[in-house]
Amino acid sequence: MNHSAQRQAILAQLRSVTCHPTADELHAMLRGTMPQLSLGTVYRNLDLLTRNGMVLALHTAGAQKRFDGNTELHHHMRCESCDRVFDLHSLEHAGELEMVLQKILRATRCHAYHLEMTGVCDSCKNQ
Amino acid sequence: MNHSAQRQAILAQLRSVTCHPTADELHAMLRGTMPQLSLGTVYRNLDLLTRNGMVLALHTAGAQKRFDGNTELHHHMRCESCDRVFDLHSLEHAGELEMVLQKILRATRCHAYHLEMTGVCDSCKNQ
DNA sequence: GTCGTTGCAAACGGTTTGCACCGTC
DNA sequence: GACGGTGCAAACCGTTTGCAACGAC
Helix, strand or coil: CCCCHHHHHHHHHHHHHCCCHHHHHHHHHHHCCCCCCCCHHHHHHHHHHHHHCCCCCHHHHHCCEECCCCCCEEEEEECCCCCCCCECCCCCCHHHHHHCCCHHHHHHCCEEEEEEEEEHHHHHHHC | CCHHHHHHHHHHHHHCCCCCCHHHHHHHHCCCCCCCCCHHHHHHHHHHHHHCCCCCEEEECCCCCEEEECCCCCEEEECCCCCCCEECCCCCCCHHHHHHHHHHHHHHHCCCEEEEEEEEEEHHCCC
């Protein structure tokens, strides 16, 4: 794993950023330092990193997939105005939520869940 | 609203079915009684019905959107084997979950959420 | 030389859209 | 005759894939 410069750059970029870029946003970010980098390579590596559990793919609401360099369990909030995705890490009632969800996981014999809240983010609210 | 036979048929079909068909699945279902019906019309009407709140669009995980004729609040389970979506209506701990989620909604000033569980459905488990 | 990886461009697949046409008011 | 809606086909756009080339071992 991680033999190539491109792969390392993609992973590093994704981890250095708190937002959840799409593949082409990532491509645009890296174009500055890696002008040769192709979109296909970005997709290939994101797929590979996702399957190796080093990156989270948020193929949730909205048209485009978004990627998350933080693979720890956390929930997301999507702004319905700008369509960006934010982490809900320091969530109030998070412990409570996790407890209920664990119970439900057991009851439904599912093994994963994804919770996405929808609203308007602060920066969109202020304009 | 609902002036056209096609629109009524699409809505009726979606409501008469407990699964959550994609646009082309719906198109295939209706082709039998409405051989002329075009995919474009299905998309156009689903979009219209969604924006009028008569249908829920589950643009969640997976590539294709799935549509839900039941606009009441409920959660979903996606089978990772066949990729179909099921309702989790009679969920154990549902009341508990709703309470926590309402608290979180208030705290985050979001106004909606979507919870999707992932697992393997019974019919896939049995083969 | 083999293998993994790349850039590029073409293909793919779900969705949207432009257009001419039709039925209803 | 204006308008909303349709079927059809082409366009669109995010993503995947085939291919020749390249670099590390």
